[in-house]
Amino acid sequence: MTDAPRRPDPIPLTVLTGFLGAGKTTLLNRMLRDPALADTVVIVNEFGEIGLDHLLIEGVTEDMVLLGAGCLCCTVRGDLITTLEDLLRKRDNGRITPFRRVVIETTGLADPAPILHALIYHPYLVMRYRLQGVVTVVDAVNGSATLDDHPEAMRQAAVADRIVLAKADLAGDTAALRARLAALNPSAPIDPPDVPAATLLGGFFGLDGKAADVRAWLGAVPETDGHAHDVNRHDAAIRAFSLTSDAPVPRPAFEMFLDLLRGGHGPKLLRLKGLVAIADDPDRPVVVHGVQHVVHAPVTLPAWPDDDRTSRLVLIVRDLDPAFVVSLWDAFLGRPRIDAPDAAALTNNPLAIPGG
Numbered sequence: 001m002t003d004a005p006r007r008p009d010p011i012p013l014t015v016l017t018g019f020l021g022a023g024k025t026t027l028l029n030r031m032l033r034d035p036a037l038a039d040t041v042v043i044v045n046e047f048g049e050i051g052l053d054h055l056l057i058e059g060v061t062e063d064m065v066l067l068g069a070g071c072l073c074c075t076v077r078g079d080l081i082t083t084l085e086d087l088l089r090k091r092d093n094g095r096i097t098p099f100r101r102v103v104i105e106t107t108g109l110a111d112p113a114p115i116l117h118a119l120i121y122h123p124y125l126v127m128r129y130r131l132q133g134v135v136t137v138v139d140a141v142n143g144s145a146t147l148d149d150h151p152e153a154m155r156q157a158a159v160a161d162r163i164v165l166a167k168a169d170l171a172g173d174t175a176a177l178r179a180r181l182a183a184l185n186p187s188a189p190i191d192p193p194d195v196p197a198a199t200l201l202g203g204f205f206g207l208d209g210k211a212a213d214v215r216a217w218l219g220a221v222p223e224t225d226g227h228a229h230d231v232n233r234h235d236a237a238i239r240a241f242s243l244t245s246d247a248p249v250p251r252p253a254f255e256m257f258l259d260l261l262r263g264g265h266g267p268k269l270l271r272l273k274g275l276v277a278i279a280d281d282p283d284r285p286v287v288v289h290g291v292q293h294v295v296h297a298p299v300t301l302p303a304w305p306d307d308d309r310t311s312r313l314v315l316i317v318r319d320l321d322p323a324f325v326v327s328l329w330d331a332f333l334g335r336p337r338i339d340a341p342d343a344a345a346l347t348n349n350p351l352a353i354p355g356g
């Protein structure tokens with residue numbers, strides 16, 4: 001009897017986003033000089049536009065070349081999915097260096113959500129690549145005005161796992177912008193552009209075996225009581241909050257909660273991340289993350305990262321009342337509330353769900 005061929009380990013993939021001119025290419029060029037990024041494929045996603053970005057990445061003279069540091073670089077003029085599949089085929093056939101990491105640099109005007117959806121949804125890509133996280137570059141000089149004027153810049157900051165504040169050397173005091181970014185997305189650390197590549201692209205949620213990263217990835221977002229907190233008035237529509245549970249969560253209740261949230265309010269759910277104890281296997285928590293109506297299949301960790309066994313979900317929403325989400329969570333956890341329907345009432349008649 002022969003052993004079934006072992007499925008190769010998924011290749012970590014990072015999405016690098018940020019508004020036009022924020023400093024993405026500069027950051028990437030600097031990171032590519034770091035030995036930690038050897039054997040990285042960089043995909044510059046220009047969505048069919050004729051762009052110049054690929055010419056600006058040092059050493060790139062054609063669509064696909066081998067860089068000095070062992071990095072491959074290519075420009076996507078067509079379909080990102082086709083490119084990712086094509087890279088795998090070439091890697092499997094030994095036609096290119098067996099790259100160990102992929103970075104996708106998006107165009108400055110991109111809403112990163114569709115890219116993340118493609119990476120989360122595609123049945124083959126999801127087996128071979130693992131979305132490690134989203135890095136968003138924010139320009140310290142223009143960042144505030146850009147957030148005011150461009151909703152896509154706001155979305156880029158809201159979905160980030162880490163934010164890089166570029167051009168702080170030109171900007172003077174960045175405290176107000178930092179506070180604004182922290183209010184939009186409290187769980188994303190804000191790094192300077194000279195942050196080590198390994199920190200920036202490291203295991204965001206322990207899927208590379210570093211389980212201790214999970215708590216850092218979730219970050220410190222205050223638990224919500226459903227009441228409004230003081231946020232910048234421009235950004236009031238975007239809210240970050242967390243839900244917790246000390247008791248393990250029954251699997252059907254958890255799945256139904258996620259289904260109702262993304263089915264009824266997906267477009268308002270900018271980002272969801274969580275570490276949750278499931279009642280039928282409480283020693284092995286699951287990690288979930290999602291963007292809008294797409295929630296990545298939960299990944300089971302071999303153990304808890306530390307002694308804290310509190311289940312925790314972090315949500316960043318737009319135009320959705322956190323109090324509604326809290327009442328849904330409470331209903332599925334069986335926490336009685338006089339002013340809200342219980343789980344049975346919600347699942348018997350999901351169309352009747354209020355909110356938003």
Ligand SMILES: Nc1nc2c(ncn2[C@@H]2O[C@H](COP(=O)(O)OP(=O)(O)OP(=O)(O)O)[C@@H](O)[C@H]2O)c(=O)[nH]1
Pocket residue numbers: 018019020021022023024025026027053107108166167168169170193
């Ligand atoms: N002083 C300073 N300049 C920077 C910094 N980061 C980027 N720049 C400059 O800002 C300009 C735009 O940087 P890019 O890296 O091309 O920005 P980008 O986000 O890739 O731009 P697009 O691809 O056009 O969206 C360039 O002139 C960079 O040299 C920084 O931290 N400090």
